[in-house]
Amino acid sequence: MAVTRFCVRTYEQDLRIFPSLAARISLIIFGLVLLGLPFFVGKYVVFVACVCGVSVISALGLNILTGYTGLISLGHAAFMGIGAYTAAILSSKAGFPFVAALPLAGLMAAAIGAVVGVPTLRLKGLYLVVTTLAFQFITEHVIYHWESLTLSDRGIILPSPALLGYKLDTYESFYYVILFFAVAAAMFTKNLAMSRTGRAFVAVRDRDIAAEIIGIHLAKYKILAFVISSFIAGLAGALYAYLMGLIGPDHFTFNQSILYIAMIIVGGLGTVFGSVIGAVFMVLLPEVISAVTGPIASAYPTFSPRVGAISVIVYGLVIIGFLLFEPDGLFGIWIKIKRYWKPWPFTY
Amino acid sequence: MGLLDIKDISLAFGGIQALDRVSLSVEPGELYAIIGPNGAGKTSILNCISGFYTPDSGTILFEGRGFSKERPDQIAKLGIARTFQNVELFSHMNVIDNMLLGRHHHYKSGFFKNAVLGYRAEEENRHRLKVEEVIDFLEMEQWRKHLVGSLPYGVQKRVELGRALAQEPKLLLLDEPMAGMNQEETEDIARFVLDVHEELETTIVMIEHDMDVVMDISERVCVLDFGKKIAEGSPREVQKDSEVQKAYLGEDYETVMRGAGNP
Numbered sequence: 256m257a258v259t260r261f262c263v264r265t266y267e268q269d270l271r272i273f274p275s276l277a278a279r280i281s282l283i284i285f286g287l288v289l290l291g292l293p294f295f296v297g298k299y300v301v302f303v304a305c306v307c308g309v310s311v312i313s314a315l316g317l318n319i320l321t322g323y324t325g326l327i328s329l330g331h332a333a334f335m336g337i338g339a340y341t342a343a344i345l346s347s348k349a350g351f352p353f354v355a356a357l358p359l360a361g362l363m364a365a366a367i368g369a370v371v372g373v374p375t376l377r378l379k380g381l382y383l384v385v386t387t388l389a390f391q392f393i394t395e396h397v398i399y400h401w402e403s404l405t406l407s408d409r410g411i412i413l414p415s416p417a418l419l420g421y422k423l424d425t426y427e428s429f430y431y432v433i434l435f436f437a438v439a440a441a442m443f444t445k446n447l448a449m450s451r452t453g454r455a456f457v458a459v460r461d462r463d464i465a466a467e468i469i470g471i472h473l474a475k476y477k478i479l480a481f482v483i484s485s486f487i488a489g490l491a492g493a494l495y496a497y498l499m500g501l502i503g504p505d506h507f508t509f510n511q512s513i514l515y516i517a518m519i520i521v522g523g524l525g526t527v528f529g530s531v532i533g534a535v536f537m538v539l540l541p542e543v544i545s546a547v548t549g550p551i552a553s554a555y556p557t558f559s560p561r562v563g564a565i566s567v568i569v570y571g572l573v574i575i576g577f578l579l580f581e582p583d584g585l586f587g588i589w590i591k592i593k594r595y596w597k598p599w600p601f602t603y
Numbered sequence: 604m605g606l607l608d609i610k611d612i613s614l615a616f617g618g619i620q621a622l623d624r625v626s627l628s629v630e631p632g633e634l635y636a637i638i639g640p641n642g643a644g645k646t647s648i649l650n651c652i653s654g655f656y657t658p659d660s661g662t663i664l665f666e667g668r669g670f671s672k673e674r675p676d677q678i679a680k681l682g683i684a685r686t687f688q689n690v691e692l693f694s695h696m697n698v699i700d701n702m703l704l705g706r707h708h709h710y711k712s713g714f715f716k717n718a719v720l721g722y723r724a725e726e727e728n729r730h731r732l733k734v735e736e737v738i739d740f741l742e743m744e745q746w747r748k749h750l751v752g753s754l755p756y757g758v759q760k761r762v763e764l765g766r767a768l769a770q771e772p773k774l775l776l777l778d779e780p781m782a783g784m785n786q787e788e789t790e791d792i793a794r795f796v797l798d799v800h801e802e803l804e805t806t807i808v809m810i811e812h813d814m815d816v817v818m819d820i821s822e823r824v825c826v827l828d829f830g831k832k833i834a835e836g837s838p839r840e841v842q843k844d845s846e847v848q849k850a851y852l853g854e855d856y857e858t859v860m861r862g863a864g865n866p
């Protein structure tokens with residue numbers, strides 16, 4: 256008789272990242288679709304996919320800090336900005352190659368993340384939120400006013416990246432670089448979450464007194480969460496900078512930080528799946544809105560000035576809707592669907 | 604020389620003297636109970652041992668080694684585990700993960716081995732086995748994968764005990780393990796505490812208000828009142844102590860005792 260139901264027999268099986276065959280097969284199919292994407296769709300779709308990828312990486316970083324460790328940060332875009340500007344300055348002024356500028360961007364953001372993490376040892380909850388908010392505005396201010404280094408609002412033009420002698424000057428070629436890093440970041444986060452370190456993060460989030468009493472060094476893990484999160488953000492920022500080819504201060508504003516928080520809330524706090532799907536959802540949402548409102552605006556020209564406002568309203572409604580009706584985000588919806596279909600075709 | 608030697612520790616919060624030159628010594632393998640009326644300073648002693656409070660004066664020696672400024676996590680690594688009066692669990696995790704967290708300082712691999720070089724299934728397996736042993740020991744197989752927040756209070760208390768046991772402590776501090784439980788749950792926990800004491804030979808220091816349990820299972824009892832140690836000895840000795848009777852029953856304790864049929 257064929258085994259129809261997935262059944263765990265050993266601890267190894269129980270500890271697998273993708274325990275069921277169905278999950279592995281669908282993952283392979285999904286991977287093939289992603290690999291083949293640039294061959295089937297137009298340039299603009301590939302560009303949007305690249306932006307999705309960068310957002311996925313960044314959202315994963317924020318989820319490690321906010322979702323897993325419970326340290327709410329409103330300065331995530333600032334860390335991305337630091338990474339982006341590090342990469343931009345290093346490659347345009349010092350002529351660093353892509354492979355060197357990218358990790359350095361991550362390290363720079365991580366170093367600053369470690370410093371920003373220090374107040375978390377004393378501050379909790381709202382006070383920490385305000386601290387990261389201050390960091391966001393300080394970074395924005397520095398980027399805007401340190402003109403000799405950042406060229407302020409004129410922005411920095413980056414040379415097109417090259418890897419092993421190949422020029423990655425098209426969106427299609429850079430898409431694969433971003434895909435690689437997005438997959439690597441997702442695997443890294445999943446590994447981390449399932450390991451001792453990830454469990455310690457969640458312990459710090461859920462109950463720090465109990466975490467301390469069972470031997471978790473609070474200071475170490477809080478700072479570590481900041482360092483990892485900002486390293487990933489820095490990396491994402493650098494990739495974003497290379498993708499755009501031109502970066503300015505308005506790419507890494509407070510609004511962007513809110514957008515990343517929205518991504519992980521909509522996707523699902525403290526889950527890898529949630530970070531991925533939330534990031535994709537929030538990037539595609541304005542595309543969908545403009546696809547819908549575009550024809551309306553062209554049919555009724557008097558309406559067109561208000562189209563921009565509609566997207567902001569929809570954004571807000573989506574966040575409120577999720578907080579009210581599905582606090583576990585899209586991940587929660589996915590779990591509910593899975594649970595519903597599990598005993599199929601029986602009722603229970 | 605005991606496993607745990609507390610010498611003359613004092614602790615004051617503002618004007619309140621929580622502990623006043625308290626000394627006690629716990630022998631290896633002993634089941635030691637600390638009792639006393641509310642606010643006597645029982646939990647303060649545990650908090651001093653586990654590093655949440657630093658005593659104003661006096662010393663605490665564990666296995667002959669003194670500690671003063673160690674953080675709670677460092678003290679946990681020395682082999683001291685504890686449970687709390689109000690359950691302190693990670694309610695968004697299941698029972699297994701809660702107990703695996705108790706294994707935290709037994710893990711060898713750090714962040715890089717875990718996340719960068721790949722997930723260490725071998726080590727995870729080893730600790731999972733240990734956790735399953737604890738789960739079997741406490742007879743909680745049926746709740747293995749339940750979220751802790753959804754479990755009834757009595758079971759949560761047991762999970763907390765399990766998490767402390769997963770640490771494989773040399774000294775186990777239990778802060779009111781039977782608080783808020785019905786008769787049946789109290790008996791269950793008392794049996795587990797005895798099992799831990801006899802089968803695992805763990806030294807236990809227990810705070811408890813349920814006098815029946817304390818007098819039944821503990822080997823030595825220390826009585827605190829207003830931060831001072833007023834008596835110490837076997838349960839029988841302590842029950843007879845007039846200071847203890849006064850602390851529990853009031854100045855007119857003799858009348859009360861007579862009324863209860865104990866001349």
